[in-house]
Amino acid sequence: MSMKFVDEYRDPELAKHVSAEIARLSGDQPLKFMEVCGGHTHTIYKHGIEDVLPPNIDLIHGPGCPVCVLPMGRIDDAIAIARKEGIIFTTFGDMMRVPGSHGSLLDAKANGADVRFVYSPLDAYKLARQNPDRQVVFFAIGFETTAPSTAVTLLRAKAEGIKNFSIFCNHVTIIPAMKAILDSPDLRLDGFIGAGHVSMVIGMRPYNFVARDHQKPVVIAGFEPLDIIQSIYMLVKQLNEGRTEIENQYARVVRPEGNVKALQAMAQTMELRPFFEWRGLGFITHSALKLRSDFADWDAELRFEVPGLRVADPKACQCGEVLKGVIKPWECKVFGTACTPETPIGTCMVSPEGACAAYYSYGRFSMASERNRLHVLPITQ
Template structure:
């Protein structure tokens, strides 16, 4: 396939829906509806944008996972970024979605409105260029995201060290995809029959990272791309595995993902990062060995150390159901704030802010 229209072809979609309906007949009725978690928020938006939930049988229920990096960003980390941004000699750089996520003291966008120098960048390399252009300022990059964005941060820090850019640092909140999935699968309140793995992360880490889901939890995992044909192909693979009783790790996104992942990206991360003992996740709490921190060779670029920040845990706003949505225990419409007090224009929870957030998808495509 060469063009995106081929991945949205209505005839091909109908054919896959028919195959899914046939595959479901081989699944024990006692298991239905099947609880399928799409880990990535990009998949959530694809489901609702293209109306896949309307086309599929009611024997399938989607559970929205924690694969949106902005959505799992703790409120305390937002407040840390605001504290740094409020320094008069500082330029705080961030990806676009993160500036609108509310902490206890508002958002980075609010800080910008109050005079802080907060800038949206498309890459940490943009922030490094700002540091070179403004040697009289401390330039701090708010480094968030799974293994998808961590290599870009690592490469930027390697370059900053090589160029001896002393006024550049990062707030490091890079996280890893495996531990939160384990935490969810260990939760006795969560019932999952299979998982659709995120394509973006898998391009970097490969397929082997999901093998524990098969070995330890006996659940099928299929990696998917983000177009309708991609997603439905992966869903069909999950259902066939459930029907056969033989779970495995399968790749339905072979044009972008291979078993081993991107070795150059992995090498860059290994040079710069090490696993943190524990990491806080919005809605999931502290999870062991789930975050990346700068290793000893790059500790001088750690903005938390440079600015003397102490991490604090901050509770979710009263009534906010983001935590349960992230854990697969609720849908956005179950939140009493959804669509009334919490909207994309005035978000209270992170899931309403992010372009990959489940609440954002429901609000945009399925207002309840």
């Protein structure tokens, strides 16, 4: 079936037809699939996909929100850099309101720090060229999706010899996080909806271990409603046929080999850290990137002293359990009361890709139906 326009990916009749096929293939067998990417979580709740699926299919929200997985200590490090004299600190907009242990970057800006939001590392680089007497730092976050743009900007800075620009590197990698989830004793999954944008860069091969070592299927999915429903159908079909393979539903964008040029730029500029702390998942080996020694002159962690402390999350916040898929957002004690997008306690409520923000924006009024689906008693509001 060939589709050209976005409306075709949102056809309600086709969605019902595919959902009926999912119900037929899965029977009454309860199945849990994790969508790793926060973009998928928002599509699921914005378009009410769970209401279309048969009740035995349970979608679990994974740690695919790069803002959400950063531990509080790294936010504190960013704020410490931003407060230094002569710094222009640049960041994506959704990082501005993420709470550290003593406020956010937005609070630091209100208290006099020169914090600016940008759309790309190249915007930050342009600021460095326009302000040669100031040090410009870019807060680099994201999975392999955004790492190539950081890498290309670093290569340009080195080629042009711009020394008043540096990167505070917090890029993380999706595969070690999936390994940590699969090794987690408190979560049992039947398969993964693979992250489309990450896979556009890394390709399909890195997921092979999921099928080989854990006998779980992975279907890399696009971001429209029918993309996700078709991916769930493909997962159920695999299980029904006794297969566990890596399949690509998002073939219009994702190539099996990924984006070779992007991977080369990353390899030139970055290398794996021995370990990195993830909110909710703890320390995971080889799960994040740092700048190579050739780019030490552009490494903000080497150029500026940062506290580097490990900071515990607020006790009321259960963001870690949400990121691991152990609880749904509405099961958190402070969800929608003390913790809202206007007054976030945890990162999952701040980011546009956060599961809590998705529930709050699209799903908070259908929690009763969610509980009915799961056959649990409603909690009083």
